Amino acid sequence: MKAYSMAGGIDAWNGFTASGPPEMGMLVFAGTESPEELIALSWALEEGSRRFYAAVAGTLQDKEAGAFFEKLVLAEESHKKTVVQLYGEITGNESSLALSERGDLQDIMEGGVRVSEALEWAQGKEAADILQYAMSLEINAYDLYLKMVKRFEEEPPATIFETLAKEEEVHLNRMAELLGTRT
Numbered sequence: 333m334k335a336y337s338m339a340g341g342i343d344a345w346n347g348f349t350a351s352g353p354p355e356m357g358m359l360v361f362a363g364t365e366s367p368e369e370l371i372a373l374s375w376a377l378e379e380g381s382r383r384f385y386a387a388v389a390g391t392l393q394d395k396e397a398g399a400f401f402e403k404l405v406l407a408e409e410s411h412k413k414t415v416v417q418l419y420g421e422i423t424g425n426e427s428s429l430a431l432s433e434r435g436d437l438q439d440i441m442e443g444g445v446r447v448s449e450a451l452e453w454a455q456g457k458e459a460a461d462i463l464q465y466a467m468s469l470e471i472n473a474y475d476l477y478l479k480m481v482k483r484f485e486e487e488p489p490a491t492i493f494e495t496l497a498k499e500e501e502v503h504l505n506r507m508a509e510l511l512g513t514r515t
Contacts, residue, residue, distance in 0.1 A: 367422050367489055370480055373437065374496070375415045377473060380441025382408035384450050385466070394459035400510060404466075404503060411496055418492045442473035460514040467507045474500040 365373075382405055389401035419425065439446045454462055477497035484490040 367484070367487075368419070370483070371415055371419045371422065371489070374477075374480070374493075375412055375419070376437030376440055377442045377476075378408045378411040378415060380439065380447045381469060381473070382412070383447050384441050384454075384469075387451050388454050388462055391454075392459050392462070394514070397459035397463060397510060397514075400506065401462075401466075407499065407503065411499065414492060414496065418489055421488060441469065442476075443469040444472065445469070458514075460511060463507050463511045463514065467504060467511070470500050470503045470507065474504065 385401045385404040385408065389398045389405065392398040392401070439448055441447050441450065450465070454465070457465075474497050477493045477500060480493040481490045481497065484493065
């Protein structure tokens with residue numbers, strides 16, 4: 333078992349007033365969604381997170397954190413390609429256009445947060461604040477992908493979602509390292 337330093341997020345327990353990003357709701361699914369619906373959701377979350385990370389990468393004064401967010405942009409692109417491939421295996425249609433046409437998913441990212449709200453919140457924030465926020469997003473994505481693994485059990489999507497969960501864990505480890513040097 334690994335332990336992560338969440339020092340900045342613990343401040344509320346120490347009597348400080350908690351403040352932070354837009355409300356973080358855990359994305360929940362009913363368990364009745366089709367594989368196609370869950371894959372479309374995954375693609376939308378990855379695309380939304382890519383957009384968020386790309387936008388904040390260029391605004392940070394902290395060059396190391398900015399470079400890290402640029403790497404996350406590439407990771408989210410890779411995740412999207414993986415999801416499109418899975419979608420193709422299930423439906424026979426390997427077009428990301430089919431996944432991006434879901435209007436209800438246009439402005440959503442990991443954590444179930446609207447990209448527009450997250451970007452508004454991030455304006456003027458320090459790297460440590462954005463790293464903490466990104467960690468909460470990645471934790472939500474990690475949890476969601478683990479739930480999808482259980483949902484699909486031994487079916488081919490389970491392997492893909494397990495891989496995505498492991499990659500989210502890598503992101504979390506790196507964020508914890510970066511955050512540890514900024515708090």
